[in-house]
Amino acid sequence: MATPTVENYVKQIYLAAPDHVGGLLPLGELAEAVGVVPGTATTMVKSLADAGLAHYQARRGVQLTDAGRRLALHVLRRHRLIESFLVGALGFDWSEVHDEAEELEHVVSDKLLERIDAFLNRPVVDPHGDPIPTPAGTIAQTPPSNLANCPLGESMHVARVVDQSGDFLRFLDRNGLIVGTDLKVINRESAADAVQIRVGRNKRITLGAASAAKVLVAPNTTSTPIAQPRHARRPHKRPKA
Amino acid sequence: MATPTVENYVKQIYLAAPDHVGGLLPLGELAEAVGVVPGTATTMVKSLADAGLAHYQARRGVQLTDAGRRLALHVLRRHRLIESFLVGALGFDWSEVHDEAEELEHVVSDKLLERIDAFLNRPVVDPHGDPIPTPAGTIAQTPPSNLANCPLGESMHVARVVDQSGDFLRFLDRNGLIVGTDLKVINRESAADAVQIRVGRNKRITLGAASAAKVLVAPNTTSTPIAQPRHARRPHKRPKA
């Protein structure tokens, strides 16, 4: 059985991998992601390699094996189902479930996970719009466009938010931006690093480009209505101001 | 923060303590309960003592301090609320929740625990009838009588089952004996080590004395109806035979 530590390393390698060509993740970045000093990452990655979970090329980087990817997806499935459950069954807010799931993901049994999955009626994405891997280890692909690069003026909706920080999520919440929200990108000021969007009929919001890139969107095809995530949704707190 | 290991030691000391006069638990028994060799228990208990969680007297035994007891009750509260939640919210059977709770009890946050408690409507006992400690660290006392020592012929009900083994619990289930079930002890054959009871109108069951002692009972006062545990109850599987 993989220890929680091993599960975390594998998960972080998986999550960080797509940002690097050839899929080779430098160990410094892994160390950063896991929260250890670089030397520790080196040691651990060697042992991951011994365990057949990763390919390690000294001074170049690390990459998951098939077994490693399977494990990572299994951990991710647990994490995202737990987040969905906390929001859908226990009334948690999407901004507060990440840390909780971070702990629980290493101890829930397959049996419990199955019950949670059934309870939620087999959701395909978690409250942040992150796709939930199947038990078989397949996972839906990320929509390629986000608020920083999608076409202007077209009707889109929020498909996913790729940042787990509570502050950011609460900011989105305050502005009525949750997974499924309809919006249009009105304008981009690349000089000012700013993205203007319209939500609903008349609400305007301006985001910095870095934040805009974290909000993934998909076009609203007029033929089919917005693809709502299948898990239970509660009304969100409305902003005071 | 206490490690899961420390929480387990403290919990086991708490659970085993009442069986010993003076409350001093021999380290061999602790080792047995925790599942380590005796030497390991000695080492750990010393460090519990250093941490102010236990009093240790070499070659005599160990005993919790107030801080230790507080921690033990906190862990027990988590364990029992989790068991209640798995049964009451996710449809688990009372015979399969113990191991799951054993893992989860070390990682659920206070916030999650509070939500679970609220969801279940503040239960006072878990599915086995074990009392759930309050957040403040108080706990209801065990009813003193059980099937092996209660008066004959009087109307009683099952208040608590002090054995977590799946086999035993499934046996009780098969015979319709769950927390709250009404019954009478008809007869005891001390020579044969047997206890005969009647459940409901005409069902008769015979138990060995050791098993009978694990089923705690309380009298059915005619003035007030049976005190049902407050948590949600599902219909239990009825026996095939």
Place this chain on the structure above:
DNA sequence: CTTCGTATTTTGATTGCTCAAAATCAGAAT
């Protein structure tokens, strides 16, 4: 009072994970 048997403690090692700091390497810059 001495001896014996058993419970307990001590000792020495191991495993998994971590850090600090020194050593090394690889690519960029001169």
Place this chain on the structure above:
DNA sequence: ATTCTGATTTTGAGCAATCAAAATACGAAG
């Protein structure tokens, strides 16, 4: 080609938890 700089690896060490096996102490039996 040489030097520099920054990333990476190595080395040495520590902590928490564990085991196996040797040493010790306590109470019971003689």
